[in-house]
Amino acid sequence: MRKDILKSSKIWLSSPHMSGEEMRYINEAFESNWVAPLGPNVDGFENELASYLGAQHCCALSSGTAAIHLALINLGVGIGDEVICQSFTFSATANPIVYQGATPIFVDSEPETWNMDPALLEEAIRGRIKKGKKPKAIIIVHLYGMPAKVDEIVSIAQKYDIPLVEDAAEALGSRYNDRFCGTFGTMGVLSFNGNKIITTSGGGALVSDNQEYIQKARFLATQARDNAPHYQHSNIGYNYRMSNILAGIGRGQLKAIDLRVKQRRANNAFYRELLGGIEGVSFHTESGSRYSNYWLTSILIDSNKTQRTREELRLAFEAENIESRPLWKPMHLQPVFNDVPAYTNGFSEKAFEMGLCLPSGSNLTDIEKVRISGVLKTFFNIK
Numbered sequence: 001m002r003k004d005i006l007k008s009s010k011i012w013l014s015s016p017h018m019s020g021e022e023m024r025y026i027n028e029a030f031e032s033n034w035v036a037p038l039g040p041n042v043d044g045f046e047n048e049l050a051s052y053l054g055a056q057h058c059c060a061l062s063s064g065t066a067a068i069h070l071a072l073i074n075l076g077v078g079i080g081d082e083v084i085c086q087s088f089t090f091s092a093t094a095n096p097i098v099y100q101g102a103t104p105i106f107v108d109s110e111p112e113t114w115n116m117d118p119a120l121l122e123e124a125i126r127g128r129i130k131k132g133k134k135p136k137a138i139i140i141v142h143l144y145g146m147p148a149k150v151d152e153i154v155s156i157a158q159k160y161d162i163p164l165v166e167d168a169a170e171a172l173g174s175r176y177n178d179r180f181c182g183t184f185g186t187m188g189v190l191s192f193n194g195n196k197i198i199t200t201s202g203g204g205a206l207v208s209d210n211q212e213y214i215q216k217a218r219f220l221a222t223q224a225r226d227n228a229p230h231y232q233h234s235n236i237g238y239n240y241r242m243s244n245i246l247a248g249i250g251r252g253q254l255k256a257i258d259l260r261v262k263q264r265r266a267n268n269a270f271y272r273e274l275l276g277g278i279e280g281v282s283f284h285t286e287s288g289s290r291y292s293n294y295w296l297t298s299i300l301i302d303s304n305k306t307q308r309t310r311e312e313l314r315l316a317f318e319a320e321n322i323e324s325r326p327l328w329k330p331m332h333l334q335p336v337f338n339d340v341p342a343y344t345n346g347f348s349e350k351a352f353e354m355g356l357c358l359p360s361g362s363n364l365t366d367i368e369k370v371r372i373s374g375v376l377k378t379f380f381n382i383k
């Protein structure tokens with residue numbers, strides 16, 4: 001019985017990992033009674049995050065989704081507009097397009113980075129322009145921390161003069177050409193949800209080198225209150241600001257970001273060592289001058305070669321109380337986006353079928369790794 005309880009302690013896909021510095025900032029907030037959606041921790045977190053990324057301006061928000069929403073408002077996305085969006089992503093990338101009464105135009109990924117296919121992006125832009133509507137914005141994602149084909153995409157965005165929003169929710173600490181993800185677009189989006197590489201329990205940020213965008217985001221996120229002694233409003237506002245308590249968690253978390261990237265990358269190396277030699281198992285892998293935070297280590301299982309499916313592996317993990325997860329189901333396959341235009345090449349559908357995210361927390365213990373490798377060794381018959 002006792003043994004059973006021990007065995008059953010759950011291994012999560014990616015769970016919060018405190019640095020130990022968080023309580024100091026939270027205590028400061030309590031002691032000074034800054035228990036509010038503004039205060040020194042919010043200012044501090046914004047400055048520290050901007051300076052880490054090498055971005056000019058930053059606004060801390062209640063979620064990454066809120067950050068995407070405000071980015072689209074900044075770009076004037078409204079009713080009847082079209083916004084090009086990576087299909088292979090979490091739904092939060094696309095939902096804010098619909099909040100604005102606009103239509104997402106989904107674009108598939110290429111096999112090298114698993115992110116937006118530049119050739120297909122250009123085809124989509126031309127196709128939409130031909131139909132009489134130039135897309136108002138492009139949203140790319142750095143899936144599981146892997147930097148997208150940024151050079152190609154930025155140059156296409158510039159060629160057609162369409163602003164680029166970078167959903168770097170999964171990619172804090174990832175770099176391309178030694179520059180941090182989140183700083184390539186007109187605006188960049190971060191998330192500090194509980195399962196991300198650092199967390200504020202829930203939170204997000206919008207970063208940009210354009211001060212006006214960040215000022216306007218801050219204004220809209222605090223109910224769009226005009227400058228007057230009474231409450232006056234000339235715009236519809238939102239309650240999207242991050243609280244000073246949560247920003248305190250964020251400041252403590254940010255202190256450990258370099259270590260967290262190292263730990264996630266070490267997990268990735270652990271899995272490569274274990275599975276690298278197996279015919280039919282391939283990894284989501286860095287190429288060129290990409291440096292991934294490897295937020296989640298992800299593999300593709302070719303069942304023709306392994307005679308095993310990703311679902312069988314997921315269930316084998318589950319039987320040992322270990323969480324793993326299929327890759328994101330592409331947006332163009334989601335029932336809610338049934339009638340949305342999509343430019344596809346088959347990649348994300350295939351990857352969704354074959355792919356699994358492995359337990360990737362920066363807090364995985366050696367004992368947990370033994371349990372994980374036990375499952376993998378049995379499953380793939382590794383001696």
Ligand SMILES: *Cc1c(COP(=O)(O)O)cnc(C)c1O
Nearest residue numbers: 063064065090092093169191193
């Ligand atoms: C987590 C995530 C978001 C949303 O962030 P929240 O802070 O949870 O709102 C957006 N896009 C991607 C790709 C994500 O993984």
